[in-house]
Amino acid sequence: MNSLEGLSINLATVREQFTLAQAVDAVAPWRDQVQAAGLKEAAAMVRANGLRVTGLCRGGMFVAADAAGRIAAIEDNKRAIDEACALGADCLVLVVGGLAQDSKDIVAARQMVVDGIGAVLDTARANRMKLAIEPLHPMYAADRACINTLEQALDVCDALGEGLGVAVDAYHVWWDPKLAEQIARAGAAGRIFAHHICDWLVPTRDLLLDRGMMGDGVVDLRGMRRMIEAAGYSGPQEVEIFSAQNWWRRPGDEVIATCIARYHSECVV
């Protein structure tokens, strides 16, 4: 097979070094990168280079302290759906938001997320753009996403219906005692829309920016991929590494080459 087949690079991985113009075969850009290029120009670039866009990062952030904030979030997510369509993305990834400002009410935050997704789902369906809830690691519950397990995300999917699924990111879910069960559930429901990879380092020195290259940590990436393929998903593995002190400081070509090598040595089943 093509040495890059099945591999996508989330452009956060090389965000300090690369622009959208310098991509590999399949990518997951961030909205700020698309905006920097210009949406039309980015879409033309994608077409001209035959790029696959595995996901647009990111929609979500539905939680706000007041109704005006929540309405603004819904409008922004509708724009994100348009952008994902323009880029021909496989899905729009949703990082749903944490607690509202000065709030300790995570139950209320979770309800705002359900309401927010519900308010944009018809737009997504009408545009045939899949929405992928990305459950984030519980250490981000306060400030980034109050959906923290696959089970919780799939409960939201079941409540809201079709067009909604999950992005299974190894970094966020590897620890989950219900991982195998919930990946099987997600697959049976046709709700696995994306598979992200990187590794959990021991020790982890920063809550946000110390993710590891595949093979440098403790995640059984091949085992997880087996679960995901057994559940019926054979789409790309998307490398997403936030690494302020290591990979973001290296030359972009070296990072991409390492991603490719490790994808083959650690991730393919």
Place this chain on the structure above:
Amino acid sequence: MNSLEGLSINLATVREQFTLAQAVDAVAPWRDQVQAAGLKEAAAMVRANGLRVTGLCRGGMFVAADAAGRIAAIEDNKRAIDEACALGADCLVLVVGGLAQDSKDIVAARQMVVDGIGAVLDTARANRMKLAIEPLHPMYAADRACINTLEQALDVCDALGEGLGVAVDAYHVWWDPKLAEQIARAGAAGRIFAHHICDWLVPTRDLLLDRGMMGDGVVDLRGMRRMIEAAGYSGPQEVEIFSAQNWWRRPGDEVIATCIARYHSECVV
């Protein structure tokens, strides 16, 4: 009521400043502190001062790369049970251990934990010492504890039977979408043996040593206490704050006074 009623100080909170000799009415000492004092001397000190020992920290660490390591862990846990009995502790807290050295097999680690607890449970029962599994936050799954949710801990309790319960630590479980449900389950089964408090800071600057004083973070401590009392547990709230850059640097008297004030303003229902 007595201003300290219902409050216990985990001595990790003042570990840089205090020894066991300088405690408040109720404490949770660590085994190294007991060892530094001498077990007999520590037990005499507890009796002479009428101290309540809410829990001994800690047993557990059942995961090891080979059988010899696992047997050594079991023997060490039996000694910890003896120490907890000598101190008249309410329970022995179990931090169960993470992955084995060079292993990525978290399923195997979890089985070692079940086997290890099973191997010491008869000793605990014979000595009427309760064992409290403390589910740790998922960010510690690799290196400290592979039991990461109340649901998972309670499943282990159900599998192994009486004498086993949970320590509900706000820091570790506040994010859990099943928190209310699983606290109710734990209470109904008579399995809440301890309740630990501190706060989750935003941002959190270190995975281990940046816990917050109650009221300085985002955890709804009063709400959680209401759940716990409604579930039938009215025992002490034990303050456990690992804080290398803040509380460990302040005078011990100030830390204790702040714990007491915040206990009353943030935690009592």
